[in-house]
Amino acid sequence: MIPAPLGRLVAQLAKLPGIGEKTAQRLAFHILRSPREYAQELSQALLETVERVRLCTRCFALSDDELCGFCRDQRRDDGVLCVVEGIADLMAIERTREFRGRYHVLHGVLSPLDGVGPDQLRIKELLSRLGDGKVEEVILATNPDVEGEATALYLTRLLKPFGLTVSRIAQGVPIGGDLEFADQATLARALSARREL
Amino acid sequence: MAAPDADEHWAPPSARSQPHLRLLALAVRDFRNLERVEVEPSPDATVAAGQNGQGKTNLLEALYYLATLKPLRAARLAELIRFGADQARVEGRFLIRGAERAIAVEVSSAGTRQAYVDGKRAESLEDYFGGVSVVAFTPDDLAVVKGAPEGRRALLDRAVFNRFPSFLKESRDYSRALKSRNRLLRDSAPDAYLSAYDETLARLGARIWMRRRQLLCELAPLAEKAFAAIGRIDSPARYRYSLARLHPEEHSLPEPQLCTRLGEALRARLPHDRDRAFTSVGPHADDLAIELGDQRARAFASQGQQRALVLAWKIAEVENLLSSLGYLPLLLLDDVSSELDPDRNAFLMDYLARCGAQCFLTTTEPALVRRAASPSARWLSVRAGTVSPSHPPASQP
Numbered sequence: 251m252i253p254a255p256l257g258r259l260v261a262q263l264a265k266l267p268g269i270g271e272k273t274a275q276r277l278a279f280h281i282l283r284s285p286r287e288y289a290q291e292l293s294q295a296l297l298e299t300v301e302r303v304r305l306c307t308r309c310f311a312l313s314d315d316e317l318c319g320f321c322r323d324q325r326r327d328d329g330v331l332c333v334v335e336g337i338a339d340l341m342a343i344e345r346t347r348e349f350r351g352r353y354h355v356l357h358g359v360l361s362p363l364d365g366v367g368p369d370q371l372r373i374k375e376l377l378s379r380l381g382d383g384k385v386e387e388v389i390l391a392t393n394p395d396v397e398g399e400a401t402a403l404y405l406t407r408l409l410k411p412f413g414l415t416v417s418r419i420a421q422g423v424p425i426g427g428d429l430e431f432a433d434q435a436t437l438a439r440a441l442s443a444r445r446e447l
Numbered sequence: 448m449a450a451p452d453a454d455e456h457w458a459p460p461s462a463r464s465q466p467h468l469r470l471l472a473l474a475v476r477d478f479r480n481l482e483r484v485e486v487e488p489s490p491d492a493t494v495a496a497g498q499n500g501q502g503k504t505n506l507l508e509a510l511y512y513l514a515t516l517k518p519l520r521a522a523r524l525a526e527l528i529r530f531g532a533d534q535a536r537v538e539g540r541f542l543i544r545g546a547e548r549a550i551a552v553e554v555s556s557a558g559t560r561q562a563y564v565d566g567k568r569a570e571s572l573e574d575y576f577g578g579v580s581v582v583a584f585t586p587d588d589l590a591v592v593k594g595a596p597e598g599r600r601a602l603l604d605r606a607v608f609n610r611f612p613s614f615l616k617e618s619r620d621y622s623r624a625l626k627s628r629n630r631l632l633r634d635s636a637p638d639a640y641l642s643a644y645d646e647t648l649a650r651l652g653a654r655i656w657m658r659r660r661q662l663l664c665e666l667a668p669l670a671e672k673a674f675a676a677i678g679r680i681d682s683p684a685r686y687r688y689s690l691a692r693l694h695p696e697e698h699s700l701p702e703p704q705l706c707t708r709l710g711e712a713l714r715a716r717l718p719h720d721r722d723r724a725f726t727s728v729g730p731h732a733d734d735l736a737i738e739l740g741d742q743r744a745r746a747f748a749s750q751g752q753q754r755a756l757v758l759a760w761k762i763a764e765v766e767n768l769l770s771s772l773g774y775l776p777l778l779l780l781d782d783v784s785s786e787l788d789p790d791r792n793a794f795l796m797d798y799l800a801r802c803g804a805q806c807f808l809t810t811t812e813p814a815l816v817r818r819a820a821s822p823s824a825r826w827l828s829v830r831a832g833t834v835s836p837s838h839p840p841a842s843q844p
Contacts (some may be wrong), residue, residue: 399647436615
């Protein structure tokens with residue numbers, strides 16, 4: 251019989267995505283063997299995360315304050331706004347360290363089959379951000395699937411009246427990847443969108 | 448009877464001698480009524496003979512499912528599993544362009560499938576379709592000329608998929624966008640929202656049009672020649688694309704213009720489409736027009752003529768894969784011989800015997816298919832879900 255608190259910890263850990271019963275047990279034993287401070291630190295971090303992390307009131311990325319780090323950062327360019335579907339996409343773009351503009355997180359895509367329409371996304375908030383005239387270009391970085399494309403097209407129509415540049419991220423063969431490993435649809439698309447040198 | 452002069456229209460025999468695709472072994476477990484079957488097919492023809500309901504079509508379907516991940520007959524995936532079993536599994540050892548590959552697919556009772564290539568999970572369908580192509584010929588195909596347009600579209604799209612593997616994703620995307628637009632029509636969504644899906648649908652639809660057009664450009668002349676070679680009918684056959692609610696010439700526009708035209712048509716049909724909550728223009732509403740002389744074969748051709756028109760299409764599909772991609776598909780024929788008259792059956796059997804493709808045939812009457820079988824053919828007998836070796840039928844006088 252394992253002690254009840256340990257059993258509860260294993261059960262909670264096993265609820266995490268990608269964590270099975272065995273891994274949960276290994277993690278729980280690891281926590282048990284670690285110095286007491288580790289468990290304290292971990293539990294505090296967990297609580298603080300759920301209590302303090304919320305959505306930035308401007309771009310709707312994650313934040314521990316009214317405005318997130320991206321919105322507060324003075325060095326970033328107010329003229330360019332990158333629109334993404336979710337936080338994970340924002341992180342992916344951020345990892346490139348190429349983009350120094352601001353973000354806007356939609357929290358989803360238009361998907362009639364899943365009952366998600368414009369009102370369920372942060373679209374109104376996006377439009378109201380453009381009112382101050384600082385933004386000169388909006389980059390639509392939704393995924394290149396059916397819903398991502400439709401969302402980009404929908405936004406394009408809404409953004410046109412603002413008289414700013416609306417651009418869409420390019421699609422094609424990943425750099426550093428071998429052509430032989432690219433999937434057929436990507437390669438076919440890259441071939442049809444080829445350019446002259 | 449075979450028309451010897453037909454050969455000159457078709458790819459040279461040298462191309463046929465290269466075995467680019469060959470099934471070396473097939474193992475089936477708990478698939479439909481087949482509990483455990485292992486078959487080592489002949490490089491030429493393998494014939495499964497048996498009475499109806501014994502499982503010979505199931506054997507063919509297992510191979511078809513392995514090659515296409517689609518059931519040969521309409522069914523939910525879970526129906527592919529033998530009654531009382533948890534999962535079905537089909538595995539094939541193939542020789543693909545000189546390399547041996549093991550390809551397997553499992554279907555679980557929850558209705559999910561998992562594909563494996565050389566024992567490793569295939570992450571995407573694209574990983575999986577690495578060069579196994581099949582052309583299947585079933586009694587249902589013989590009815591498509593007379594049937595509803597969707598049967599002819601399916602006939603066309605199967606040929607497109609064999610020729611252009613990316614068509615699988617493209618057509619799935621199109622049907623998802625179409626379902627989305629229909630949902631928006633039903634929900635009376637505002638125009639601004641709907642038009643975003645119109646444009647998405649127009650782009651994806653233009654791609655479908657272009658693929659089908661490319662395929663028909665290659666295939667229609669071959670099918671028309673094959674039809675002439677089958678003989679006995681003086682009128683020429685014609686296979687052409689029929690656009691729903693658009694001018695026929697628009698089909699020859701380049702892809703960007705196709706997209707524009709479809710977008711315009713969708714906008715123009717919007718009031719009508721809103722009333723019906725259904726999208727009335729686009730590739731999903733088109734047809735493959737099959738004509739004999741100058742008349743629609745659907746209304747005017749006899750049953751025998753209609754079957755000859757399908758037979759010519761299937762032969763053209765095989766020939767087109769050889770001439771455009773350089774290899775022959777596996778041929779799967781499900782009891783087609785009993786549906787054809789003796790002359791046309793003889794034509795088909797002679798074609799199978801000399802085309803060089805690996806063939807799999809089922810029949811209730813082995814004598815009908817013996818012309819397709821060389822001395823190295825493998826004969827199997829199927830009874831109540833079990834498959835055992837058998838012998839060729841005694842030769843006829």
